[in-house]
Amino acid sequence: MSSRQERKENVIKVLNEARSMELQAIHQYMNQHYNLDDRDLGELAANVKLIAIDEMRHAEAFAERVLELGGEPTSELHGSIKKGQETVEMFLHDAEAEGNAMEAYNQFARVASENGDSITKKLFEQIIEEEQEHLNYFEDVAGHIETLGNVYLARVAGTSSDTGGASKSFVNQA
Ligand SMILES: [Fe+2]
Numbered sequence: 622m623s624s625r626q627e628r629k630e631n632v633i634k635v636l637n638e639a640r641s642m643e644l645q646a647i648h649q650y651m652n653q654h655y656n657l658d659d660r661d662l663g664e665l666a667a668n669v670k671l672i673a674i675d676e677m678r679h680a681e682a683f684a685e686r687v688l689e690l691g692g693e694p695t696s697e698l699h700g701s702i703k704k705g706q707e708t709v710e711m712f713l714h715d716a717e718a719e720g721n722a723m724e725a726y727n728q729f730a731r732v733a734s735e736n737g738d739s740i741t742k743k744l745f746e747q748i749i750e751e752e753q754e755h756l757n758y759f760e761d762v763a764g765h766i767e768t769l770g771n772v773y774l775a776r777v778a779g780t781s782s783d784t785g786g787a788s789k790s791f792v793n794q795a
């Protein structure tokens with residue numbers, strides 16, 4: 622039987638792995654939303670931006686749990702980001718990334734459980750549900766582009782990329 626410290630370290634390790642996946646996703650999705658904005662696909666840009674903000678919350682939630690367990694939150698990105706993707710490529714790529722995250726987090730939830738950490742297990746389970754929503758959206762958009770092509774993109778062209786200024790931040794604490 623491993624010591625409590627060893628069990629904590631096993632959990633910190635998977636939390637940090639998940640955090641580095643989130644940090645990569647944040648950079649990837651930000652890069653994509655700038656490109657989508659450039660292509661004047663406002664509605665898609667806005668949703669990808671909002672999803673990047675979800676990933677920031679996830680990265681913070683994992684860091685907070687790492688700190689509670691006495692560890693150090695990683696600042697490493699899981700891998701490099703892809704640039705210059707075609708629009709359909711972005712959404713296919715993102716759907717796959719979300720599926721990979723869900724698979725990894727399911728495994729990490731098991732690691733947390735095996736190491737007696739129900740709080741971390743629950744955290745992974747909550748975040749998996751949000752990744753599922755991201756996956757659904759990315760798949761829907763990729764599907765629309767694949768079946769409708771330019772008809773779909775023409776409908777989205779010129780839509781607003783405004784996500785509203787209402788999300789809470791340091792200068793916007795309302
Ligand atoms: Fe996430």
Ligand SMILES: [Fe+2]
Pocket residue numbers: 646676719722751752755
């Ligand atoms: Fe996600």
